[in-house]
Amino acid sequence: MTTTLGAEERPAEPAAVGPSPPRRRARRSQELAAHAFMSPWLIGLVLVTAAPMLASLYLSFTDYNIMSSPTFVGLDNxxxxxxxxxxxxxxxxxxxxxxxxxxxxxxxxxxxxxxxxxxxxxxxxxxxxxxxxxxxxxxxxxxxxxxxxxxxxxxxxxxxxxxxxxxxxxxxxxxxxxxxxxxxxxxxxxxxxxxxxxxxxxxxxxxxxxxxxxxxxxxxxxxxxxxxxxxxxxxxxxxxxxxxxxxxxxxxxxxxxxxxxxxxxxxxxxxxxxxxxxxxxxxxxxxxxxxxxxxxxxxxxxxxxxxxxxxxxxxx
CATH class of the missing domain: 1.10.3720.10 (MetI-like)
Structure with a gap:
């Protein structure tokens, strides 16, 4: 003979247990260290690579001779x-x-x-x-x-x-x-x-x-x-x-x-x-x-x- 437990009679599921505060602090410290080590590369990517590329993309649509401000010329170049x-x-x-x-x-x-x-x-x-x-x-x-x-x-x-x-x-x-x-x-x-x-x-x-x-x-x-x-x-x-x-x-x-x-x-x-x-x-x-x-x-x-x-x- 089997019995079916009602919703009110089912055992409660254990509550999810997150990482302890020391573990959270250790993980946070590791993330900060990772970002600190990556920051020189990210700064170089933005300032040395991405920014000059975007600037040259803009200049490719301009008439620019260094001595004067760029003049937009569209696809003329x-x-x-x-x-x-x-x-x-x-x-x-x-x-x-x-x-x-x-x-x-x-x-x-x-x-x-x-x-x-x-x-x-x-x-x-x-x-x-x-x-x-x-x-x-x-x-x-x-x-x-x-x-x-x-x-x-x-x-x-x-x-x-x-x-x-x-x-x-x-x-x-x-x-x-x-x-x-x-x-x-x-x-x-x-x-x-x-x-x-x-x-x-x-x-x-x-x-x-x-x-x-x-x-x-x-x-x-x-x-x-x-x-x-x-x-x-x-x-x-x-x-x-x-x-x-x-x-x-x-x-x-x-x-x-x-x-x-x-x-x-x-x-x-x-x-x-x-x-x-x-x-x-x-x-x-x-x-x-x-x-x-x-x-x-x-x-x-x-x-x-x-x-x-x-x-x-x-x-x-």
Whole structure:
């Protein structure tokens, strides 16, 4: 025989017990400490990044030369780009630089990573030595050194003379000036190489052992094991190096003396922004150029992420 308890006869549920006052004080203290440690980054985000970005967005719709107050001109700066031949020239130079140097840099970095992954003695020394160009590649000192190497009496021409070839001034020839900068960017392969090497170390050795048992060659193992499992690392390096190449500035500025010459053959997009802002003091037009670059990088990055689902393998 069962009985049903009425609402008035049911046992009362225990009241919810919150954290004790000492625990509340400890949690509050932790939250204050977290906000205190985060405050420098938040202040920097607002003052150094967000505020200048919003200011440049406003200036992109104005005519502003620093000496006078900004005058709102609407979309005139963006319409001006359509008829600006140097804008299109800088876009072409930068696009060629990115399309050629990034794949070459990643291919060379992967090749060196495969060699170092074989377990050489003193691996840490080689790794540090190869990483060093990535730290120095965008510096003024290396750009000056590169200017000397490819000059009329530089090391490249001296080496060519040893085999009876008459060299040229590579930096003053519009057909070769940009390629010297592409070589410089490829030379800074250390950062993606270290990331590739870390990715290679994460591939299970059992997969290679099973492939050897089945009689697979080194080339087939590289094609069907190494590359598929390394595609997330390739994608990561591709995104970083593409964004970095679009923002290249120091090399072209030093080698061309800030002119982008000869005949605008080294006129990077960032260098053209610099000329408009700090040579012509046309801050409104320079801000519009900067926002076009930002949007271009965002679109290209989004395109990379969209296409990645067709070739990046995450193992799931």
């Amino acid at each position: 963006f319409e001006r780009m359509l008829g600006d031949q140097r804008f299109w020239s800088s876009t072409r130079v930068t696009s060629l630089y990115v399309l050629v140097s990034v794949p070459l840099q990643l291919a060379f970095a992967l090749l060196l990573a495969l060699i170092l992954d074989r377990g050489l003695r003193g691996l840490s020394i080689y790794r540090s030595a190869y990483y060093l160009p990535s730290l120095l590649g965008t510096s003024v000192a290396v750009a000056v050194l590169w200017k000397q190497i490819f000059g009329q009496n530089g090391l490249v021409n001296q080496a060519l003379e040893l085999i009876g070839v008459q060299g040229t001034n590579w930096l003053q020839n519009p057909d070769s000036a940009l390629w010297t900068l592409i070589i410089l960017n490829v030379w800074t392969f250390g950062s993606p190489m270290v990331i590739f090497l870390a990715g290679l170390r994460q591939i299970p050795e059992e997969l290679y052992e099973a492939a050897r048992v089945d009689g697979a060659s080194q080339l087939r193992m590289f094609r069907h094991i190494t590359i598929p499992l390394l595609t997330p690392i390739v994608f990561f390096n591709l995104i970083l190096q593409t964004i970095g190449s679009f923002q290249a500035f120091t090399q072209a500025h030093v080698i061309s003396g800030g002119t982008g010459g000869p005949i605008d053959s080294t006129l990077f997009y960032t260098l053209y922004i610099y000329q408009q802002a700090f040579v012509n003091f046309d801050m409104g037009y320079a801000s519009a150029l900067a926002w076009v670059l930002l949007l271009a990088i965002a679109v290209i990055t989004a395109l990379h992420f969209t296409l990645s689902k067709y070739w990046v393998f995450y193992g799931d």
